[in-house]
Amino acid sequence: MSFDFDSLKHMRPEDMIVRLEAMKAQAEQQLAAFEAMKEQITAITVTRTDAEGMVTLTVGSDGYITDLVIDPAVHGQQYRRLGSVIVATLAEARAELQQKLNEAAPRRG
Structure with a gap:
């Protein structure tokens, strides 16, 4: 008005x-x-697990990690790849989060 x-x-x-x-x-x-x-x-969160089940992480609506669980069975070669698996899983979670935020946003016409 x-x-x-x-x-x-x-x-x-x-x-x-x-x-x-x-x-x-x-x-x-x-x-x-x-x-x-x-x-x-602000209540929107996304939890993702990588394809091998090594890493499960949750991101909040701000895109920051709020929880990170690493399978205790990770060892050897898996352990060496852990950083890249976390980064890839985080990217997937953030992409899904962005989609959810877009869906929750009011439509302007």
Whole structure:
């Protein structure tokens, strides 16, 4: 809702109050909707496990790792590849997260 300040010049004070109260109510509704959307988005997480089951990690809505589990059976050659497996699994999780965030975002038309 846009507001035309020039229109106030021709309004009675009681009409101004009614109009301003309506604008305040609309702003409060928009704020409540925004807060609800924010809570919904910040609750989004993604958990991914690599194809070999060596690494399971979870990312929060900000894309940071919130949990990382490495299979205790990882050893030898697997251990040497562990860093690249973590990075690849993180990339997959972040891609899935971005898709979920896009789906949760309100559509603008």
